[in-house]
Amino acid sequence: MFTGLIERPVTWVALAGFMGTGKSRIGWELSRALALHFVDTDKLITRVVGKSIPEVFAQEGEAFFRACEREVVGRVTRLDHAVISLGGGTFIHEENRRVLLERGPVVVLWASPETVYQRTRHSERPLLRTEDPLERIRTLMDEREPVYRQGTIHVHSDGRPSEELVEEIIERLWSWSDVHRAWPAEDAERPAEGVLVGDRAPD
Numbered sequence: 544m545f546t547g548l549i550e551r552p553v554t555w556v557a558l559a560g561f562m563g564t565g566k567s568r569i570g571w572e573l574s575r576a577l578a579l580h581f582v583d584t585d586k587l588i589t590r591v592v593g594k595s596i597p598e599v600f601a602q603e604g605e606a607f608f609r610a611c612e613r614e615v616v617g618r619v620t621r622l623d624h625a626v627i628s629l630g631g632g633t634f635i636h637e638e639n640r641r642v643l644l645e646r647g648p649v650v651v652l653w654a655s656p657e658t659v660y661q662r663t664r665h666s667e668r669p670l671l672r673t674e675d676p677l678e679r680i681r682t683l684m685d686e687r688e689p690v691y692r693q694g695t696i697h698v699h700s701d702g703r704p705s706e707e708l709v710e711e712i713i714e715r716l717w718s719w720s721d722v723h724r725a726w727p728a729e730d731a732e733r734p735a736e737g738v739l740v741g742d743r744a745p746d
């Protein structure tokens with residue numbers, strides 16, 4: 544009767560961090576490892592708007608893209624059984640951050656500017672379309688660093704294969720969920736009804 548039950552630390556988790564830190568790739572692999580659905584907010588926006596991210600920035604403007612992000616954050620925080628990979632700027636906006644952190648753990652992936660540059664140089668990121676993308680990465684990363692620090696769990700990705708990162712994230716999520724079970728008063732403050740964050744929820 545109990546065969547097929549899946550033990551997991553969480554049934555919802557989001558990945559944040561700078562461009563190129565691996566949110567999309569690691570999020571996808573984490574979702575496979577935890578047998579959860581996968582949602583990439585950048586991909587969701589491109590699908591709904593019907594344009595690529597560079598097209599959205601160029602034709603609709605960044606403010607429109609940020610409004611889409613806010614809308615998508617509202618939706619993905621109502622999901623369960625999902626790993627959510629955010630865009631690089633999603634967690635920077637205060638209201639998004641508040642809603643996400645209230646919903647569940649936010650894992651922040653980190654990488655050095657040089658690694659980010661290497662990982663993003665062959666694909667188009669509108670914010671990095673400048674004469675000197677590496678300098679832009681350094682400046683933007685410095686600006687955003689204090690905000691990313693507000694995430695729940697922090698994982699460095701430089702020079703590490705994705706399997707190792709997924710393994711570390713899962714271990715850290717178990718520790719996080721153990722603490723949450725030990726301090727139920729904290730859970731009582733949460734508004735989301737019927738949400739099983741922190742439970743070893745069977746399917």
Ligand SMILES: Nc1ncnc2c1ncn2[C@@H]1O[C@H](COP(=O)(O)OP(=O)(O)OP(=O)(O)O)[C@@H](O)[C@H]1O
Pocket residue numbers: 560561562563564565566567568569585628629630631662663668700702703704705708
């Ligand atoms: N740990 C890793 N080791 C080597 N390459 C990686 C690693 N993580 C991600 N990559 C590669 O780096 C590139 C960027 O990764 P990815 O698209 O997942 O970043 P992202 O954080 O989602 O960026 P964005 O914020 O722009 O969406 C991809 O080609 C991906 O395969």
Ligand SMILES: O=C(O)C1=C[C@@H](O)[C@@H](O)[C@H](O)C1
Pocket residue numbers: 561562585596629630631632633668669670
């Ligand atoms: O860091 C950012 O602000 C961005 C990161 C990407 O994921 C995309 O969401 C977009 O290119 C903007």
Ligand SMILES: [Mg+2]
Pocket residue numbers: 566567568583585628629630
């Ligand atoms: Mg991504």
